[in-house]
Amino acid sequence: MAVQDATSEALVDTLERSLRNRRIAKHVGIFLTLTLLWELGSRMGWLDPLFYPRPSNIIRSFWLIYFQNANVWFHLYSTISLVILGWVLGSMLGIGLGALVGFNTVIRRFLKPYVIVLEATPRIAVAPLLIAALGFGVNSKLAIIMLVCFFAPFINTLSGVINVNEERLELFRSMRASKTQILRKLVLPDAIPVIMAGERLALTAALSGALVAEFIQRDKGIGSLILVYTRNLNMASAFACIFTLTIIGFLIFKGMEKLDHYIAYWKYEGGRERMSAKRKRTMVEP
Amino acid sequence: MSDQPIPLSGRILDIGVRFLPHLVLFAVIIGAWEISVATGLITSIIIPRPSAIWSAIVELYITEGTIYRHFFITLTEAVVGFAIGAGVAVSLAIASSLWDPFRRYVTPYAVVLNVTPGIALTPVIIAWFGYGMGSKIALAAIISFFPIFVNTLTGLVQVDEDREELFNSLGASNVQVFRKLRAPAALPLMFAGFKIGLTTALIGAVVAEFAQATDGVGVLMSRFSFQLNMAASLATLLSMTVIGLILFYSMEFLDDRIVFWRRESRRAAASRARARTWAAQAKK
Numbered sequence: 290m291a292v293q294d295a296t297s298e299a300l301v302d303t304l305e306r307s308l309r310n311r312r313i314a315k316h317v318g319i320f321l322t323l324t325l326l327w328e329l330g331s332r333m334g335w336l337d338p339l340f341y342p343r344p345s346n347i348i349r350s351f352w353l354i355y356f357q358n359a360n361v362w363f364h365l366y367s368t369i370s371l372v373i374l375g376w377v378l379g380s381m382l383g384i385g386l387g388a389l390v391g392f393n394t395v396i397r398r399f400l401k402p403y404v405i406v407l408e409a410t411p412r413i414a415v416a417p418l419l420i421a422a423l424g425f426g427v428n429s430k431l432a433i434i435m436l437v438c439f440f441a442p443f444i445n446t447l448s449g450v451i452n453v454n455e456e457r458l459e460l461f462r463s464m465r466a467s468k469t470q471i472l473r474k475l476v477l478p479d480a481i482p483v484i485m486a487g488e489r490l491a492l493t494a495a496l497s498g499a500l501v502a503e504f505i506q507r508d509k510g511i512g513s514l515i516l517v518y519t520r521n522l523n524m525a526s527a528f529a530c531i532f533t534l535t536i537i538g539f540l541i542f543k544g545m546e547k548l549d550h551y552i553a554y555w556k557y558e559g560g561r562e563r564m565s566a567k568r569k570r571t572m573v574e575p
Numbered sequence: 576m577s578d579q580p581i582p583l584s585g586r587i588l589d590i591g592v593r594f595l596p597h598l599v600l601f602a603v604i605i606g607a608w609e610i611s612v613a614t615g616l617i618t619s620i621i622i623p624r625p626s627a628i629w630s631a632i633v634e635l636y637i638t639e640g641t642i643y644r645h646f647f648i649t650l651t652e653a654v655v656g657f658a659i660g661a662g663v664a665v666s667l668a669i670a671s672s673l674w675d676p677f678r679r680y681v682t683p684y685a686v687v688l689n690v691t692p693g694i695a696l697t698p699v700i701i702a703w704f705g706y707g708m709g710s711k712i713a714l715a716a717i718i719s720f721f722p723i724f725v726n727t728l729t730g731l732v733q734v735d736e737d738r739e740e741l742f743n744s745l746g747a748s749n750v751q752v753f754r755k756l757r758a759p760a761a762l763p764l765m766f767a768g769f770k771i772g773l774t775t776a777l778i779g780a781v782v783a784e785f786a787q788a789t790d791g792v793g794v795l796m797s798r799f800s801f802q803l804n805m806a807a808s809l810a811t812l813l814s815m816t817v818i819g820l821i822l823f824y825s826m827e828f829l830d831d832r833i834v835f836w837r838r839e840s841r842r843a844a845a846s847r848a849r850a851r852t853w854a855a856q857a858k859k
Contacts, residue, residue: 319680340703399600409819410812411778414793417785417800418808422621497694504697504786505797512695516786519698531695538690 342525350529361514361533368499368510369537371427375434376495380442380488382435387446397447404444412437416501430502430510437498438491445487449480482553489545496537623806631806632813642795646814649780649792652708653822656715657776661769664720668727672757678728685724693718693779697786706787715779719772726768730761763837766830773822781815792818 324344330336331343338346354361390397416433423429453476461471503512511530518527554560605625611617612624619627635642671678697714704710734757742752784793792814799808835841 316680316683320683399597402597406816406820409823410816411774411781411819413778414781414796414812414815417797418805418812421800421803421805421808493692497692500692500694500697501782501785504782515695516698519702522702524699524702527699531691531699534695535687535691538692542690 339522340524342528346525347528347532350523350525351532354526354529361511361530364509364511364514365533368496368503368512371430371434371510372492372495372499375431375499376438376492378431379435379438379495380491383439383442383487383491384446384484387443388450390443391447391450407440408444412440413498413501416498416505420502420505425506425508430499430506433502434495434498437494441487441490441494442484443487445483446480449483450476453479482549482556485545485549485553489542489549492541492545493538496534496541500534620803620805623809627806628809631804631810635807635810636814642792642811642814645790645792645795646818648708648790649711649777649784649815650818650821652711652780652783652791653715653773653777653818656712656780657719657769657773657822659712660716660719660776661723661772663716664723664768664772665727665765668724668731672728672731673753685721688717689721689725693721693775694782697783701783701787706789711780711783711788711791714783715776718779719776722771722775723765723768726764726771727761730764731757734760762834766826766834770823770826770830773826774819777815777819777822 327336327341328344331338331341342350390400413433415436419432419436420429423432457475457479458471461475466474499510500512500515503510504516507513507516511534515527515530518524518530550557550560554564608617608622609625612619612622623631667681671681693714696717700714700717701710704713738756738760739752742756747755780791781793781796784791785797788794792811796808796811796815799805799811831838831841835845
């Protein structure tokens with residue numbers, strides 16, 4: 290039942306492996322050739338530069354929006370701060386409710402139909418409704434981000450809690466572990482990898498949610514910047530913003546991987562040894 | 576499980592007993608909601624009464640029926656976008672599973688496309704494809720592409736080595752390995768990708784409608800919201816849920832039929848059907 294996008298990890302692994310195998314030169318060569326072809330096509334008039342901006346113009350726009358006009362920073366700050374805040378709040382809510390529902394069979398049974406209905410509804414579709422209810426501004430943006438963040442951690446925590454290893458639970462019970470002990474030492478550690486997968490999805494969704502909120506509100510944030518640039522047919526700057534989002538997306542991916550290495554360390558090669566060495570160090574010192 | 580068939584009345588009673596608590600809870604929630612809005616605990620501008628939502632549903636779906644046109648437009652956008660995205664994704668995945676260099680040089684672009692929030696492309700896509708259905712279909716196709724591509728590729732590449740060994744030692748041709756081993760092994764993952772892709776295609780269609788459109792459920796939704804007609808807006812949301820459910824369960828149905836070997840009962844049914852056709856052929 291848990292939602293996961295573990296498969297894209299596999300793809301990034303292939304990417305990194307193929308980059309490591311000294312094929313970088315070829316990759317860069319192909320990339321440059323494609324870029325040059327694009328540039329050439331635009332200069333020869335095959336591609337309308339009004340709609341399909343030239344690579345050189347996109348690079349110039351990067352310079353413009355980051356350094357010369359430096360107007361992107363304000364919007365970036367607005368988007369990123371809201372994304373992180375909404376992600377933390379929304380996913381905390383999701384994890385908390387997921388754990389609550391996971392432990393309580395009665396609540397779980399009664400909540401199930403609503404969860405199914407919620408799962409089928411595109412959550413982002415509620416955006417205009419939330420904006421109308423909470424007004425323009427930070428509140429509604431935050432609410433939208435929290436809403437799109439909520440679901441993946443909720444479902445994953447729920448399934449992590451439900452799928453506790455029965456034999457281990459039996460062992461814990463037979464040693465008369467208290468409920469808190471079972472929660473802290475068995476259920477949570479077991480569920481953490483799944484929860485982290487949910488968190489990663491939630492952060493990606495948070496960025497999309499913020500963009501949709503900004504498209505509708507058109508006040509500030511990178512989404513509204515893209516919208517304004519496109520409306521003015523300043524496609525090069527719009528693409529500079531979109532590539533900025535690509536970079537942010539990649540940072541999110543890498544950052545979540547690092548966080549996963551840190552929190553769910555036992556999943557990774559050498560992680561357990563590293564942690565136990567660290568523990569030993571702290572234990573020896575009185 | 577007893578072998579004796581349960582009489583129909585018993586079954587109905589059983590279902591009734593199972594659904595009764597849910598119905599009671601639902602009624603209690605709706606009742607409490609209605610009362611708290613009616614007494615002014617919740618402002619009716621922000622959260623409308625259930626009865627107001629109900630009358631909006633009746634108006635939109637039954638007496639005036641305005642929603643159906645928008646409903647089918649959005650459904651079409653999502654399905655066509657999904658079909659294009661899935662077609663491109665599956666063919667690219669097959670190509671990259673068969674031809675190693677292609678995979679190596681396509682992967683970076685696929686990853687870049689994946690980490691970019693596809694939604695960010697909405698304004699650009701609208702500038703490229705216009706205000707009509709084209710831009711919605713394009714966005715739906717773009718954002719449904721990636722999960723399908725990754726899942727299909729993973730399924731095609733990660734084949735059980737023992738099985739591959741068996742195929743090779745029996746002298747299977749490349750075509751046979753693909754048709755009889757790789758493709759069937761990839762199907763379950765592929766369908767998982769299709770399910771995610773359908774959901775994202777619907778999101779793409781709706782978001783593109785928010786940004787700029789004249790028809791579709793998303794337009795209706797934002798129009799009602801900005802008129803502060805929350806009841807009608809929630810009634811419209813219902814139709815998105817319905818589209819989501821239709822898409823999801825039709826994919827689930829296809830999954831059950833095509834990947835029949837994953838479920839025991841379906842496998843038995845498929846093998847019975849095969850036995851019947853063979854018996855019929857033998858008679859001739």
